[in-house]
Every structure is written in C-alpha cells, then in structure tokens.
Amino acid sequence: MTMETKSPSSTSRSVARRSPVLIRTRDVVKEYRKGEVATRALQGVTCEIRRGEFVAVMGPSGSGKSTFFNVIGALITPSSGRVLVDEVDVAQLNRDELAYIRCKKIGYIFQSYNLVPALTALENVMVSMRFAGVLEDDARVKGMSLLERVGLKDRWDHTPKQLSGGQQQRVAIARSLANDPRILLCDEPTANLDHKTGQDIIDLLVALNKDGGVTIICATHDYRMIDQCDRIFWIRDGLIDKIQNRSEITVRLAGIEEK
C-alpha cells in the first residue's frame, strides 16, 4: 500500500463543507505533569470538524494524536484553550456533565471492543441506554433493531466470549449508536481484526456515515479506512501538521506485487 499527495485542486465533498461545525477547538494545550517535569502533549491545536464528516486522525506514536483524540472525545479536559462539542465547552463541565455528554453526544468504539464480559450482546447495547434513562422495554426494542442493523440479530443472547472479534466489534458499534450520538469516536477499530472482518467493519462505519449522517472521527493506521474518509488530520509534535482532503491524496491498495 502506498499513499501519495495530490495537488490540492480537486473537488472536495460539498456536503461536509456546507454543514454546521460540530467540534471546534481553539488553542488547545494539554500538559502532563510528572513531578517537576511537564510534558506538552498538545501545544495549541485549533481545528473545526463539521457535521457528517468522516475524519481520520493520523500521526506517529508520541505525536499527541491520542491526546487530541481524547480531548475532542471529552475523555480528558485540556489544560487551556477551548473545546466546543456541539457548542458546549467541554473544559467548563463538571464530571457529571461530562458523563452526560459522553452518554448522549458521543459514541465510542475501541480497538479491543471493551464489551462488558458478564452481559449478553443485547444487554451490552442496552447499558448505555439505561444510563441515558431509556425505559427497559424501549431499550430492548431499540437494542434489537441496532443489533439487526449490524447483522447480529440472531446472536442477541450471546456473551462476548461466544462472539468472534468482528462480531464483538459490531456489537460495540451497535452499543455506540444506542443513544443516537452526533459523533462516533473510533480508536483503531480494525487493528485487532483480520483483513476481511476489518473490511466489514469499515463498510459498516462508512454506511453509518453516508446514510446515517453520523460524524466519525477515527484514529487509524488502516489505509482502507483512510481511503474512505473525507479529511485526514496529520498530528506531529503536539500540533496539526497538516489537514488534507481525501481528494488530495491517492491511496493505492494492493497486495504484494512481484517485481
């Protein structure tokens, strides 16, 4: 697989361009203190992500990619600067309000699926709805419909142990969608999966983005995923090095070729 930068002339997806801004960061700084030493993981990041966009976040390890990702996901609060998620400044919220944002506005998809091992697929999907105060029966109906959407309707009573990695990730996606979030935050969703299953997950995410209008922010190294995204954020040394539109690069997907 290779990737080349194209000249920045081609057309970009106009849908995303015209829609309102969903996430806006301004001069976000995040410092980690360990004793006397302070490390600046982010040193003033400013960016905008619009509704319905599919954004890939890329960067080498230690670049601040994870920190950027976690800050816009309301998982950590920045040391300074503003992070507006759906016009709410995350940095100003207390922990219960943060819990509410995480519950209602953002869906999380993890590299290692993170299903609750003691619960069945359906119950895993229902947990976040219960946190949101949805009634048991409504949550059950919606949980089943979400499982149907990810193609696991007949496996609703399986525990995570009885599901394959790809199936677990699909349950996790169903769970992340439970409270109709505006944003899906995916952390290397295909890294633990084989080629074919990974492709299924990518197809599912793309379908959610295109048909459901869900904004997807995805930290990934998977070129197939990058191939599907609208914009790519390149993070380096705690700053956004560059932002490229999908049309500015060429992704070539190929197997190993003989010379």
Next chain:
Amino acid sequence: MLEIREQTRLPLGKLLRICRLSIAHRLLRSFVTVAIIALAIAFLASTLTAARLGLAARDEAVRETRDFSAYSRFLTALQAWSGPAAALDWMASAPDDAATAANLQEWGGGESAGAFRLQAAEARQVMNWFETLPPGSRVLLAENRSGIELLDWLAEPKNRKRFATRLAGMPSAKLPIPTERLNALLDGWLGFRAWLGEMTAGRNRRLEALAQNFAPRKPEQALIEAAASGESERIFADVEANGLAFSPDERRAIAREAVFEAQLAVALAWTREPAIRAGWNAEFQEDFSPARVLESSAGSPQRLRWIKERLGEKSAGFNEKEFSDVGEQFQRRREAFEAGKSLSTRYGTQAGIDTRTGWLIGVSFLVCVVGIANAMLMSVLERFKEIATMKCLGARNETIGFLFIFESLAMGLLGGALGIAGAVLFAVLPGLWIHGDRLLRAFPFGGLAEVADLGLAAGLILSGVAAIYPAMVASRMAPLEAMRVD
C-alpha cells in the same frame, strides 16, 4: 446550547443482575471472598450460638432443680437460726425479692438490704476461702481457726497487721475479695457480729417455740414428716409467723421435695446397712458411698438382686422398684443440679464471649475486612477496562461505586448465610451432644434467630466497609483507561 440534565441512575434490578453476573463471572475469586466472610461469621455465630444453647440448657437445668432449690432455700432459712455461719449463708443466698428485703431490713436494724447482703456474701466468701485452704496454711496464717473465728480474730487491728504479713509471705494464698473491701468488712465486723449473735439467739428462741410442735426432732425432719403426712401447711404457717414468706407454688414444691427427701433418706438408710457397706467394694471394685450405691443400682437388676441377697432376712422390707426409682430420680437431680451449676459458671455472666474470644472475633473481622477489600480491589483493577467503558457510555461515578458496593454486599449476604449454616454445624450439633435432650426440651429458637440476624448484619457490615475503598478507586477511574490496550 444543549441542555444538560442529571444522569439517570441504573435501576436496582439491573444493578443486582450485573452484580450476580460479575460474581458468577469470577466464580473462583468470589468463592474465596465469600468463604472468608463465611468463616468470620461462622466464628462469631458459633460462639454466640454455643452461648445461647448453654444458657438455654442451664435455664432448663435450673428449672428441673427448681423444687430442690426452693426446698434448700427453705432449709437454709431454717438453719439460719442454728448459728452465725449459717445465718450468713442464708443472708448471702437470700432471693432478691421484696419480702426478703423486708426481712433483711428488719433483721439488719434499718441497714439497706443490698449492702447487708453484700456484707454477708463477702464475709462468707472469706470464710469459705479460709476453710478450703490446706490445713498447714491455715495454721500458719491464723493458728487453725475456723472461718468465723478468723473474722472475729481479724477484727482486732493488730491481728489484721500480723495476718497481712503472713499472707504476703504465702503467694499461693490469695484473698477472694480486695484488701480494702476486707478492711471495710472487718471495721464494721464487731457490730455486725454482735448483731448476728443477737439475731441467732432471737431466732433460736423462735425456733424453740416452733420446734415445740415437733420436738424432739430437727426442723427439716419435722418438715419432711409433716409433708409426708400432708400437714406441711402447718409448718409454713409457723415459719411465716417467724418472718419468712414462701409463695403457694414454692410451698407445694417444698412439700414435694420433702417427700422425696424422705424417700431418699429411706433408700440411703438401706445402703448404709453393714452388709452392703462391707461387701460393696469386693463385689463391684468401687469405693463405697451411699450415693454411689444408690445411683449405680438404679435400673441395674443385677445390683438390685445383689443388694437384696446381701440384706438376707432384712430384705423383706426392701422394695427393689422403689429403691431403683429413687436412685434414678436422685441421679437425674444431681446431674441437673451439677449441669445448672457448671453452665452458670461457664455462661452465667457475659453471654459466652469472654475477652479472649472477643479479641479473636475482632481479629477475624479485621482479617475478613482486609481480605474482602483486597479481593474487591483486585476485582476493580482487573476490570479497569470494563469500568472505564461504562464511564465512556455515560455512567456516573456513583453508579460505578454502587456497583462494587452492591457486589460486595451480595457476597457479604451470601457469606453471612453460609457462615450461619456453618455455625449451626459447629455449635448446634456439639451442643446437642453435650446438653442432650435437655437442649431439645428448651431449644432456643428465638435466640438462634437473633444470632442469625446478627450474623447476616455483621456479614453485610463487614463486606460494606471492606468495599468502600475499592468502590472509591473504581468510581474515580478515568474513562480514558478504556483506550488502554493491553
């Protein structure tokens, strides 16, 4: 601007289900935790249960000997007129009721009955202590006086000093009451003693009047005969006229007991026959004692036959069945009496938990709390990803904390129940073995239910306390931990 509402709580049923599944999911570790709680609770509950069973058996034993104790109290009352030592005994053991208090007050010339009783009890304690010392020690301490003589002698201050010096040189002899109490007793002793003598003399005069009815027999002999002939009421009327009250129930019990004593006296008289006394040891390889002969022959046809044969021509008046019945009853009474006494010493005062056991229970609870806390903490740290994920899904800190406290409480309840079941095994079975059918007759179901409640409550409290720190760790866990890849 979006509106931020308070986060909903997870409903109780859901929490319980998650707890149950979490426990089942880590069955082995949960089992260890439950076992720790069960052991601690079993220790507590079995100690308490053993005490309750002991108390129930004691009460039953005391109930069995109620007739006898009324009778012996009556006899002591009669004997109170036979000398200062007996008067002290009577006063010290007098029942704690209004009638006796009035009597004591009358006799004590206005002193309060409680203080009076205490004084008598302490004097009796010192006397008993002195009289049970080895003869050599008695000689060395106070020239082989009797107990009451010792007190008379000690009333003199210079003798008291001498006695104290001698006592200090004899580490094996230890006063049964504190020195200052003894001094207080001795300071007032001469007055008390004079009064005792007076009372005894007065009572003796009254007794003489009473005994004229039955002369020349002893009062108890008179009672036994009167009871046997159905005339005991006359005795009680006399006794009451002399300042001692007994309830109708007690009177009936005393009369019953007196009849038995008469039968016993007859039976014992048979055992004292020279022919029996002489041949017993050779025949049965046992030391002779009248009580022993009576008890061991009860229900033994072989021994009864032997006694009858030995009695020879006298055997015409010997009724084997009566003898055997009296022997059986005597044995039962003695056993009940001894059981009541020994169980009173064992369980009488502190409901069966002495200081040492108390400490052991405390330490076992501490170990239990630390053990549960450790297991819960491991469970929390092991489940960091699950907890963080729930937080990403919008769980509040409190919800996560409750989840772990619930889990711990559920295990505490389970452990408590198992521990109580264990206590039944460890206390009730041996209790039935030790106390026998006496326990079955007076099984303390109410007391055991209390112990069970206490055990469950203790299990819940222990597991609840133990879960506080792990639950805090869990509730403070950052949602970011969910991103960690292991």
